[in-house]
Amino acid sequence: MTVQSISAQYFPEEPKAPVVKSTKGSSSKQAIETLGKVFDARGAYFVADYGKSQGNYIADVDGNLYLDVYAQIASIPLGYNNPALIEVAKSDKMIRAIVDRPALGNFPGNDLDEIVSDILKVAPKGQDKLWSGLSGADANELAFKATFFWYQAQKRGYHSDFSPEEVESVMHNQAPGAPELAILSFERAFHGRLFASGSTTCSKPIHKLDLPAFKWPKAQFPSYKYPLEDNVEANKKEDKRCLSIVSDLFKTWSVPIAGVLVEPIQSEGGDNHASAEFFQSLRDITLKHGALLIMDEVQTGVGATGVMWAHERFNLQPPPDLVTFSKKFQSAGYFYHDPEITPNLAYRQFNTWCGDPARMTLAGAIGKEIVKHDLTTRASEVGDYLYKKLEKLQEKYPKHLRDLRGKDRATFIAWSLENGAARNKFLSDMKEVGVNIGGCAEDSVRLRPTLVFEEKHADILIDAIEKVLSKY
């Protein structure tokens, strides 16, 4: 059987291989300097030419053409200049959403029901409602708001009035109106960089330093030993150890914990995996203590791990209460199913825009293409192919390819190097052989290609890795 190449269908003109002219080219350097006068551009790796980018290849202004397995920090879903999305971008619906941006909560357009329903077609199993936001951090904070509203409603009664003390004290940012409540998250987690989401983020100090934070608790997320098949018992013990920390925090934390926030795979924090059993037990703990379970699928969602939503592999009963999304969906928000997660009154979960219908329209189209071409299955196949090749490389270069992880998780693959300096050198050397690739945690490499990354691209990636490692 010949596997159909979706990327060839979308991108008949996709380059066959990277082109490296000069990764330290003067055009990028100069453009970054110019941009830096008006915009903080110190994080820029290069200046891209999106008009010349195509499928899995990103072009820069120096004529380089990189195979892109980072994809805008895990965000480009279907390749650069995908023709199906270009068609949507040119549609009347999109043009209206751009020029007549509604305040969706007050004046929804007559296409909003369709826009939301299109997104819900690919919602996690069990989720049938949506609230929309603007970024992953925003999505998480909106989910926190929903969680706190729900938690207080459980105590007060869903339809009960606020007390005069609550109404008065809240205007001074004081309890009982502004209660002392917490969201529990995990060490090494990343959930965004606003103030509440930042208080749940715990992957790198640079994300948080100098910013006031809510004093919310951090449990520990399992640190597994690899390869998994040789460390079953040790890893089971690790699950248990971490779960008991969560249970203890519920009993001992100085303020009540209203919700637990967790990534199905800790991504920015190092591609740290945990077992389905760990997540099932976490679900049980939240039920036992009357807290909600918020699954942060900002990076893992939308097909990246070979299923539409990574947590669906865990078979949680009942499903997570809120599932947040962003990145590959190019839109943001959360899914939920419990009607009581809708606050008891209008205007509690509210803001001017309540999302962006342009980005939501795109999300619906992305979901449709994923289903139409069964891209989750394709991502799994390509991931298996790639993983096997990486295992072989690992045997050859064990020092530079440690703790390979992401087996059976499509192309959501990572490994560690011996330290941060070695990792940074590797990322930089990969550019010299034509691959744009990203890191996570201090010493790891993460693969985050598009969903139209195929075996032919995997071959190029593997060759490039080998080319770099063979010189070390």
Place this chain on the structure above:
Amino acid sequence: MTVQSISAQYFPEEPKAPVVKSTKGSSSKQAIETLGKVFDARGAYFVADYGKSQGNYIADVDGNLYLDVYAQIASIPLGYNNPALIEVAKSDKMIRAIVDRPALGNFPGNDLDEIVSDILKVAPKGQDKLWSGLSGADANELAFKATFFWYQAQKRGYHSDFSPEEVESVMHNQAPGAPELAILSFERAFHGRLFASGSTTCSKPIHKLDLPAFKWPKAQFPSYKYPLEDNVEANKKEDKRCLSIVSDLFKTWSVPIAGVLVEPIQSEGGDNHASAEFFQSLRDITLKHGALLIMDEVQTGVGATGVMWAHERFNLQPPPDLVTFSKKFQSAGYFYHDPEITPNLAYRQFNTWCGDPARMTLAGAIGKEIVKHDLTTRASEVGDYLYKKLEKLQEKYPKHLRDLRGKDRATFIAWSLENGAARNKFLSDMKEVGVNIGGCAEDSVRLRPTLVFEEKHADILIDAIEKVLSKY
């Protein structure tokens, strides 16, 4: 001299008058019910038909055509389906921004410099740099981050390293890494509804109830007596009273105040004005205490008050340190001028997207059209025309048109009714005569038309108000 009608140029087919078929029409009702199954639609007034909306008129699915002086909560800048913006929406630049959304901090496109520079062409005087976000709340929180980074750098030294204690403690959300610092804002202010922005918002309890908050201080914003010309001394005294509260809070608040956040006109909180002298003194107080001044122009900015940025009337020296924007710009972020407001290291003010180039491209185009047609001057002229007519109505209906405010502030006009019930009835009755109009605070009406609202529209509005009030 005949004044040119820009709206007639943009919208040759703009309706001549509202059409009211049935404001309680069954199509809207049914559409809201359907939408409500998947999306919290309880705040929806009606379901709009944006395809049929034109210029200053918004259409709904029941065939009503309202003159819109609320404009998506003060957000539509140049009228519905503005042809100049439609052209931009169809451009290759926009299509690229939609389908190839970059992580702007890491992989800016070669058009980003132009996109940012276009926005800066209409930046407040003295501001020459931009950081971009996604909503007004987001813009304010990004400005808080910049403020806290700056404040700690003043103490530590801009180029100094973090201490080991800071790096360690921040991962537990504890000082000194996560220091106890505050942003001072004002009672009746509105700055957004995320957790940090929500802690500075103080207009209605419903925005805040049940949400944990930072215990940040609230000063009092002047409550002027109207008409202003008859209450000069009393209002001066009121300025002084409020300023001394600010000074006292700097001396007495339990944690250091790093920044003062203020709207040039408190908008959601009731269109509360304060004098240039008040703002000048506020500027002096922040300088004296080594805090930054953040001007929240989310609602007042982009021409709404007859100048591009409302605070420019105050002639502040030096200009505000950060100016946040959103709404009429359809994009969000902050302007600044001091290079030290750029954090000392990359990746401190950072996130995946760092704004939305699609919305930023639109902002540049909006600014261009405003300048091209001198729409700030036109807004002033129309505002003066409208204000005079409202003054006459006020004489006739003093009970229902109290404390008229916004003289010489273009169409940024508001007034109060005797109480909340009367106000709500007025807003609802205005729909019956074909006008979509919004409220602010508990008992006030705010006018927030587009920048292409002209004398002919003002006449229709005045007639409609009179029609409603004459029946009371």
